[in-house]
Amino acid sequence: MTAMDALWMPFTANRQFKANPRMLVSADGMHYTDADGRQVLDGCAGLWCVNAGHNRRPIVEAIQRQAAILDYAPPFQMGHPVEFEAAEALAAMAPKGLSKVFFCNSGSEAADTALKIALAYHRARGDAARIKLIGRERGYHGVNFGGVAVGGMAGNRKHFPASLPCVDHLRHPLDIARNAFSRGEPEFGVELADELEQRIVTLHDPSTIAAVIVEPMQGSTGVILPPKGYLKRLREICDRHGILLIFDEVITGFGRLGADWAANRFDVLPDILTCAKGLTNGCVPMGAVLVKPAIHDAFMAAAPAHAIEFPHGYTYSGHPLAAAAALATLKLYEDEQLFARAASQQDVFMDTALSLQSASGVKDVRTLGLVAGIELTPWADKPAGARGYAVFQACWERGVMVRFTGDTIAVSPPLIIEPAQIAQLFAVVAEAVEANR
Numbered sequence: 001m002t003a004m005d006a007l008w009m010p011f012t013a014n015r016q017f018k019a020n021p022r023m024l025v026s027a028d029g030m031h032y033t034d035a036d037g038r039q040v041l042d043g044c045a046g047l048w049c050v051n052a053g054h055n056r057r058p059i060v061e062a063i064q065r066q067a068a069i070l071d072y073a074p075p076f077q078m079g080h081p082v083e084f085e086a087a088e089a090l091a092a093m094a095p096k097g098l099s100k101v102f103f104c105n106s107g108s109e110a111a112d113t114a115l116k117i118a119l120a121y122h123r124a125r126g127d128a129a130r131i132k133l134i135g136r137e138r139g140y141h142g143v144n145f146g147g148v149a150v151g152g153m154a155g156n157r158k159h160f161p162a163s164l165p166c167v168d169h170l171r172h173p174l175d176i177a178r179n180a181f182s183r184g185e186p187e188f189g190v191e192l193a194d195e196l197e198q199r200i201v202t203l204h205d206p207s208t209i210a211a212v213i214v215e216p217m218q219g220s221t222g223v224i225l226p227p228k229g230y231l232k233r234l235r236e237i238c239d240r241h242g243i244l245l246i247f248d249e250v251i252t253g254f255g256r257l258g259a260d261w262a263a264n265r266f267d268v269l270p271d272i273l274t275c276a277k278g279l280t281n282g283c284v285p286m287g288a289v290l291v292k293p294a295i296h297d298a299f300m301a302a303a304p305a306h307a308i309e310f311p312h313g314y315t316y317s318g319h320p321l322a323a324a325a326a327l328a329t330l331k332l333y334e335d336e337q338l339f340a341r342a343a344s345q346q347d348v349f350m351d352t353a354l355s356l357q358s359a360s361g362v363k364d365v366r367t368l369g370l371v372a373g374i375e376l377t378p379w380a381d382k383p384a385g386a387r388g389y390a391v392f393q394a395c396w397e398r399g400v401m402v403r404f405t406g407d408t409i410a411v412s413p414p415l416i417i418e419p420a421q422i423a424q425l426f427a428v429v430a431e432a433v434e435a436n437r
């Protein structure tokens with residue numbers, strides 16, 4: 001048995017886990033192998049990141065090759081070819097108009113980098129009064145101070161009350177009473193975007209607001225879908241008031257919603273877009289912030305030619321192994337047309353997800369592309385989240401890995417999933433729900 005004392009695990013009930021560990025020892029395609037040699041169907045692409053499936057040879061070999069050629073290069077005042085190639089490849093596949101790429105190492109770093117770019121951009125243009133950042137209730141933008149401040153998951157925030165100042169939040173658009181069992185964008189709730197103009201812009205004055213940051217689909221909080229027209233409305237309001245719109249596409253990027261990007265699926269172009277996870281298929285940590293050229297150019301115009309234009313970056317920005325993994329991953333997405341494949345599977349996926357509507361105590365199913373959230377009625381006599389955990393554990397015991405947040409089960413498999421595996425995945429979730437009424 002592996003010794004378990006030293007490791008303090010992240011976002012994990014450590015004592016509960018160590019009493020009954022779920023250990024993954026290898027992976028291939030759609031499956032993990034656990035410590036007992038069982039095959040476990042991956043129902044959540046690792047952690048929303050392994051979009052091309054596990055242990056893909058082209059990515060593994062690219063990382064191995066790169067490690068033997070250039071292990072590390074400092075990213076400040078030095079460069080290496082692979083990071084430039086990776087940036088070109090990412091810009092070429094990004095929503096049109098987002099052509100400048102800043103690399104970091106995670107979704108959290110991408111969120112904080114994006115917020116800093118927004119603040120420094122306004123300052124570079126001589127509009128330094130724009131210092132306020134607007135997030136959304138139940139939003140998740142990672143765990144760094146900026147991301148937690150604009151994020152809206154109460155359980156993540158309450159432990160760190162010393163947050164950033166000058167932050168406000170929009171309401172989240174989850175409305176089960178009007179939109180239960182949504183297949184694709186919910187019908188009702190576009191007017192919630194008006195809150196940005198009617199309450200927040202009015203209260204703060206637009207001249208003080210730098211940016212609005214939202215996940216096009218709120219993933220970590222339990223799959224909250226954008227109502228029809230909602231994101232377009234946010235875009236229009238931001239445009240009217242000179243506010244930057246940031247899309248956090250850490251989950252929604254790289255095919256997850258049945259399109260390459262949520263920006264393209266919803267036909268709304270943000271000024272800044274963050275991504276991570278699927279950028280390297282989860283193989284090597286990497287995040288990126290994509291911006292419109294006008295934002296990048298404002299930094300160039302504001303600083304003397306010899307000066308560092310944006311004093312920000314990480315020791316591992318554009319790391320050679322991550323850059324090689326990103327290049328190989330983006331090529332694999334293209335070679336196998338995986339985003340089109342996700343789009344072709346989404347109808348079966350969403351229909352199968354919605355078949356859980358009739359399972360005991362299912363309060364809502366929300367599904368879009370290859371994502372589904374199944375919200376359960378909490379157990380009356382146990383703490384909130386107890387039922388979600390029990391269903392998650394029951395799925396694991398039946399050979400399927402899903403996620404849970406509170407009493408919502410989240411499903412987001414690799415994009416290579418086959419129809420028979422979609423059926424297996426939801427059949428196991430249904431069985432686990434029934435076993436934990």
Ligand SMILES: Cc1ncc(COP(=O)(O)O)c(C=O)c1O
Nearest residue numbers: 106107108140141142248250251
């Ligand atoms: C929308 C979003 N932003 C940011 C993050 C944070 O990413 P990371 O865990 O790589 O820091 C996540 C992680 O799930 C996410 O879903």
